[in-house]
Amino acid sequence: MLLERLLPTLIAMGLLGCASEITVISNVPTPLIAPMPYHVAVIIDNDLQGFQYNENIDGQANWSITVGPAAADLVRNIFIGLFEEVIFINSQEDSVDLNQIDLIVYPRLSRFEFDAPIRGNDIFAESWLQFTITAFDTSGNNTGEALVTGYGRSEIFRDREGSVNEATQSALRNAGVNIIATLPTSLKL
Amino acid sequence: MAACGVTARVEPFMETTSNLEQGESIVILGRKHQANYQTESSLVDCISGRLSSGSNGIPIFPSRRFENALFPWFEPSTAPLTTPEFATLLENDLVFDQIAQTGVRYIVWLDGSTDRTDSGGTISCSAGPGGAGCVGLAWWEDDARYDATVWDIKTLDSAGTIYVDYTGRSMIPALIIPIPLVVRTQQAACEGLSEQLSTFFVSNQ
Numbered sequence: 451m452l453l454e455r456l457l458p459t460l461i462a463m464g465l466l467g468c469a470s471e472i473t474v475i476s477n478v479p480t481p482l483i484a485p486m487p488y489h490v491a492v493i494i495d496n497d498l499q500g501f502q503y504n505e506n507i508d509g510q511a512n513w514s515i516t517v518g519p520a521a522a523d524l525v526r527n528i529f530i531g532l533f534e535e536v537i538f539i540n541s542q543e544d545s546v547d548l549n550q551i552d553l554i555v556y557p558r559l560s561r562f563e564f565d566a567p568i569r570g571n572d573i574f575a576e577s578w579l580q581f582t583i584t585a586f587d588t589s590g591n592n593t594g595e596a597l598v599t600g601y602g603r604s605e606i607f608r609d610r611e612g613s614v615n616e617a618t619q620s621a622l623r624n625a626g627v628n629i630i631a632t633l634p635t636s637l638k639l
Numbered sequence: 640m641a642a643c644g645v646t647a648r649v650e651p652f653m654e655t656t657s658n659l660e661q662g663e664s665i666v667i668l669g670r671k672h673q674a675n676y677q678t679e680s681s682l683v684d685c686i687s688g689r690l691s692s693g694s695n696g697i698p699i700f701p702s703r704r705f706e707n708a709l710f711p712w713f714e715p716s717t718a719p720l721t722t723p724e725f726a727t728l729l730e731n732d733l734v735f736d737q738i739a740q741t742g743v744r745y746i747v748w749l750d751g752s753t754d755r756t757d758s759g760g761t762i763s764c765s766a767g768p769g770g771a772g773c774v775g776l777a778w779w780e781d782d783a784r785y786d787a788t789v790w791d792i793k794t795l796d797s798a799g800t801i802y803v804d805y806t807g808r809s810m811i812p813a814l815i816i817p818i819p820l821v822v823r824t825q826q827a828a829c830e831g832l833s834e835q836l837s838t839f840f841v842s843n844q
Contacts (some may be wrong), residue, residue: 479707482733605679620715627711 471612473516476523478626480532486639489535493556494522510568514562515614518578518620521559528553528626532633535596542590553639554586555595559595564618566610572577574603577621581629585637596636599628604628643810643820645827649803655810657791657798658841663744664698665690666705671715676752682785682829683749683787690840694767700743708737726795744792748837751785753825762813766782773813778780780808783828787836801835803828 487566501518537544542554561580567573581598602620604614633639641836657664667687669678683702691699706713719725729735762775783805789798807824810815 458712475706479710481711482709482737484710484733603677605677607681623710623714624716627714630711 452630469514469633470511470614471514471516472611472615472618474520474622476520476622477619478524478527478623480521480527481588481626483531483630486634487533488533488553488639489551490527490529490533491537491551491554492529493538493541493544493554493596494525494538494571495541495556495558498522498557500560501562502563504520505564505575510566513564513566513614515562515618517559517618520619521579521581524622524626525557528629532630542586543625548588551588553637554588554590555583556635557581557583562581562622565612566614568573568608568610573606575606575617576601576603577614577618578620579621579625581625583629583633583637596633596638598628598632598636600628641821643808645686645807645822645824647803647806647827647831648802648804649835651839652802656839656841657745659698659744662742664700664842665745665747666700666702666741666743667747667749668702668705668713668718670718670748670750671764672718672720674691677715678749678751678785679753679825682753682825685826685829686747686749686787686833686836689748689768689829690837696741697837698743704742705741708741709734715789722790722795722797725790729795738792745840746790746792747783747800748788748790749832750788751783753781753783753828756780756782760810762811762817764813772815773817774815776810776812778808778810779808781822781824782806783824785828786834787832789839797814799839801832801839803831803835805831 497524499518501521503515503517504513506512526538557577558581560582565579566575578599578601581599583596584592585594587593600621601624602617604613604616604620661702668681669680671677671749687702704758711717712728714837752799758825760775760777761779762773764773765771765826787804791798805824807822807827809821811819
């Protein structure tokens, strides 16, 4: 009798257990740095805003990790701090007063990887991501490209999804630090 | 059963007690730069909570708020590891002013982790028409090793270090029903460190 009552719940739990969906929460603040004296247009396109990573791991689950909104938020906050004046556009085709800007920057989330071990001595969930940041002059010529990575990890306690979320948040923060540290040199600003 | 419990070693080294004047607070931060471990946020939260509670509570500035207010200077890859490095960081006016705004007088750096050092035993469970049950014994040992180093922002000096090492053995004996006898080793380390730190700070507020 008890089994009959519990069976639908157990089946539902089993099915739900096969899918792990995460929407990464943004937590990268505007950096405490002196802005560089540039007027910059930053492209945040739909690919970045809607970036979602899907992976089916054998013996684990179908993971679906929505990173886009948090990554777009990171880009907004970091570039607001990095440059004196920043406007955000959706694509290179958006109308921009070219007399008002020195540079167009196009960041893309080009790679994302994660690991959430379920056995063994490894107790950390880890995330790794890479931004490809391209700069254009006001004539549309490519003036430089930078690859910036971020890595984060979080201890797995009870909630593996929560740990992957935290690891990815840390990876985004780390990418923010690396953008600040390396972008001016990489783009020869 | 007698083997279940905690053994502790605490080594405090503090030059003197430290006074917190009106408007001053301390912030507790975890070290996360090591490759093989990182200090757990749960320990930072536990110690912050214990120090700030009670009638003689010490004013604590929330660690995440501090890290956000000073981003990117207190991230795992950028945080100063020594007081001379910290002094160099404070030459940045933006950082100096922001720390002054927070009112933080002391930074307590927690470094260490709680690790599973040993485990063993087995529990077998079976179920049949007559009922279900388990037989056996499983055990594990956790080691919580931490040091807490206090930096005085006014004097740009290390005011002292506390070292704690707690080892806890937990077990689950099972005779039909498994009975978990879990020792919370990290919690014990939290209590030990909090107690030592609370004797170090004197709030004049």
